Structure formats: C-alpha cells, structure tokens
Amino acid sequence: MVDLYFKPEEAEAYGFSENAGGFSRENERRFFLTKDRIRADISVLEEGMEDANGDAQSISNRIEQLRRREVRIRNYFLKSNMRLVRALSARFSEKFPSVDIRDIFSSGQEKLLESWDKFDIVEHNDIKFSTYYGRSLYNAVYRLSQRRDLISLDDEVTEDGLSRHEFIKDPYFEDPSSQVSDKDTGYWIERHLGSLNSRESYIIRRRYGLYRRKGGCREKVSTLENVGKIVKLTKERVRQVELRALEKIRGRAEVEGSNEGFIS
Incomplete structure (x- = not known):
C-alpha cells in the first residue's frame, strides 16, 4: 500500500x-x-x-x-457541495409545492451523504457527481410529494369525521387500537413493516398491538408515552415517527397496488 x-x-x-x-x-x-x-x-x-x-x-x-x-x-x-444542495432544494421546491422546502433540504443533506457512499467513479464515469446526486434527490422529493398526496394530516380517519391532526392531539383518541381492530387491517399493516427501518417498525408494532413476545403472543397496544420511555424519545417525537412510518407504508402499498384495508 x-x-x-x-x-x-x-x-x-x-x-x-x-x-x-x-x-x-x-x-x-x-x-x-x-x-x-x-x-x-x-x-x-x-x-x-x-x-x-x-x-x-x-x-x-x-x-x-x-x-x-x-x-x-x-x-x-x-x-x-452545500451550495448545490441549496440550489436543487429551491428548484425542486418550485416543482413540488406540496413538499415543505425544509423537508426537501433535509432530504438533500441525507442524499448528499448517501450519494458520496454510493457514487462509483468507474461505474459512473460518464456522468458528474452533481448529476448523479441531482437524480437521487429528485426521486426522493418525488416520493415525498406522492406521500403527501396519499396521506394528509387533514384527512378524516374516524367515523366521527376527526382529522388525523385531531385524532393525534386528542388524548381520548391516542390509543390507535380502533384503527386495527379489524384483523385484515392489522394483517395489512404487519405485512408492510419491511418498508420501515428498525425503530419505525418497533414503534408501529408497539402502537398497533403487533409486537409479539418470544412465545408468539401479541402485546397490548402501547401509548405514545410508554413507547417513548422504551425507545428513549419524547411523546411528540414518537408521534412524528409513527406518522412518518404510516406514510412510508402507505406509499409502498400504493406502489404495489395493495392498499386495501389501510387507514383512509
């Protein structure tokens, strides 16, 4: 060497x-x-x-x-390359107005690091890094825009017409067990957990009564507060992770065309 x-x-x-x-x-x-x-x-x-x-x-x-x-x-x-991140974030913000520019910029930073790891100067010899990175960020923002259209905090999620925003804020509706009381819905969510990272998967399983003990028995639905104590996050942060995970699941299901039974 x-x-x-x-x-x-x-x-x-x-x-x-x-x-x-x-x-x-x-x-x-x-x-x-x-x-x-x-x-x-x-x-x-x-x-x-x-x-x-x-x-x-x-x-x-x-x-x-x-x-x-x-x-x-x-x-x-x-x-x-941060100037490139800012420039592309501004450009894509105009193209995808439904996505907050702060989310685009955050994705831009993540994709910059990811592109550094994945860019192969030999394999991608015919393109510049900025082009490779731009494509990666564009695809990420496009997926974000699709998810924003698929699941919104203003969508009604209960029979009483409550929005997801109200559903989450109201302590009476904090327990999401009613969303998965139907076995088909619980099964549907569980089969799409593979689209989540380990922390998101754990939180969703705890929150929706899908967490299994070693013997195979399912745990009861956990509250935001209890899950937060386990994963060392605040109650609000657990809520954010939960919503983001649901968006991921919904997005994956839409791509697969298998969103029957999901929370609408």
Missing part, C-alpha cells in the same frame, strides 16, 4: 474552494478515487487481522487512521 492520499488541507493548492460551486471533473475524480483506495486498503488490512498475531493492535490503529482520513475528505467534499 502506498501512503499517498489527498488531504483536505491541500485543497487550495489544487484549486478547490467551497465557494467554487462544485469541482472540475478531474478534481472530482480525485476525491472518489481516494475514497475507493482508502476503502480498499481498509479491506486488505481487515482481512489480515486474523493472521496478525502481535501486530493486531497496530493494524487496528492503521484502520482507524484511514477511516478518520476518509471522514475528513468526505466532510470537506460534502461541505463544498
């Missing part, structure tokens, strides 16, 4: 600037080739850990050093 890596402090010498509005194709390529080289070296070191004997600690230290180096390079690259 050759210890020749691009260092962020060398940026100005290569003409990089966070105010430059992006990098040239050559300089951009340098970032990603460096990322790939660091990760390849880490992989080689990790494979040699088992046969390292007394050198295991030194190898571990070297791996940690390389990881810190990639983080420094990554952070510089991401910071230098």
Whole structure:
C-alpha cells in the first residue's frame, strides 16, 4: 500500500474552494478515487487481522487512521457541495409545492451523504457527481410529494369525521387500537413493516398491538408515552415517527397496488 492520499488541507493548492460551486471533473475524480483506495486498503488490512498475531493492535490503529482520513475528505467534499444542495432544494421546491422546502433540504443533506457512499467513479464515469446526486434527490422529493398526496394530516380517519391532526392531539383518541381492530387491517399493516427501518417498525408494532413476545403472543397496544420511555424519545417525537412510518407504508402499498384495508 502506498501512503499517498489527498488531504483536505491541500485543497487550495489544487484549486478547490467551497465557494467554487462544485469541482472540475478531474478534481472530482480525485476525491472518489481516494475514497475507493482508502476503502480498499481498509479491506486488505481487515482481512489480515486474523493472521496478525502481535501486530493486531497496530493494524487496528492503521484502520482507524484511514477511516478518520476518509471522514475528513468526505466532510470537506460534502461541505463544498452545500451550495448545490441549496440550489436543487429551491428548484425542486418550485416543482413540488406540496413538499415543505425544509423537508426537501433535509432530504438533500441525507442524499448528499448517501450519494458520496454510493457514487462509483468507474461505474459512473460518464456522468458528474452533481448529476448523479441531482437524480437521487429528485426521486426522493418525488416520493415525498406522492406521500403527501396519499396521506394528509387533514384527512378524516374516524367515523366521527376527526382529522388525523385531531385524532393525534386528542388524548381520548391516542390509543390507535380502533384503527386495527379489524384483523385484515392489522394483517395489512404487519405485512408492510419491511418498508420501515428498525425503530419505525418497533414503534408501529408497539402502537398497533403487533409486537409479539418470544412465545408468539401479541402485546397490548402501547401509548405514545410508554413507547417513548422504551425507545428513549419524547411523546411528540414518537408521534412524528409513527406518522412518518404510516406514510412510508402507505406509499409502498400504493406502489404495489395493495392498499386495501389501510387507514383512509
């Protein structure tokens, strides 16, 4: 392994600037080739850990050093592309007015980090990173706009005509068991839990009486407060995660055309 890596402090010498509005194709390529080289070296070191004997600690230290180096390079690259995030957020906000620009910008930051990890300079040799990232963010915002249309806080969710907003705020309606009293609805929600991350899935299972003990028996429906104590979140934060998870489930079901039985 050759210890020749691009260092962020060398940026100005290569003409990089966070105010430059992006990098040239050559300089951009340098970032990603460096990322790939660091990760390849880490992989080689990790494979040699088992046969390292007394050198295991030194190898571990070297791996940690390389990881810190990639983080420094990554952070510089991401910071230098924040202008791109802001520009695309403003553009997509005009195209998708139903989506709050703050949500678009938040997605923009997440997709920037995700694109750094996934962008392969060899595989995507014919496009610039900004193009790859722009497509990724566009798709994310498009999905957000679809979900906003599919599930709204102003939609009626009870026979009395209460909106989801009122349903959540009113402590009398905090227990969502009435939504899943029908076995078909509970089954429908459970079969779509795979579209959620682990925390969202856990909260939905607890909130909708779908959580199973080791013996297979289901737990009773948990309140927002009780779930919050378990997952170390505030009651309001649990509510937000729950709503977001329901949006994900509804969006996945619409794509699959299997939304029969969902909360309407």
